[in-house]
Amino acid sequence: MQKNGQPPNEIKLKINDEQLKGSYANQVSIMHSKNDFILDFISMFPPEAIVTARIVLTPSVLKRVYFTIGQNLSKYEEQFGEIDLEDFTPIDGKLN
Numbered sequence: 001m002q003k004n005g006q007p008p009n010e011i012k013l014k015i016n017d018e019q020l021k022g023s024y025a026n027q028v029s030i031m032h033s034k035n036d037f038i039l040d041f042i043s044m045f046p047p048e049a050i051v052t053a054r055i056v057l058t059p060s061v062l063k064r065v066y067f068t069i070g071q072n073l074s075k076y077e078e079q080f081g082e083i084d085l086e087d088f089t090p091i092d093g094k095l096n
Contacts, residue, residue, distance in 0.1 A: 023052035037062045 014094060027049070032038065056065035057065065074096040 025052055032059075035059070 027042040029040040039055045
């Protein structure tokens, strides 16, 4: 409820057909400046890698995303079991 006792305004979410398909990524590269984080989602199939999506976020939005992903990952592992990261090595802002 809002302060004036009225329910919050509903926001309708729209998505176009191209975005609805989604983009596959098996790697992500993260860069940042003082004001922005840039996440490049990459589809890596040798001999080339293609950036399938680039997302630019403010630091405060990224931190909210970070916590929300953590909560959802915990729920996923509770339901499906722990995800094995045996071969995980983060290098210079990239997930391999």
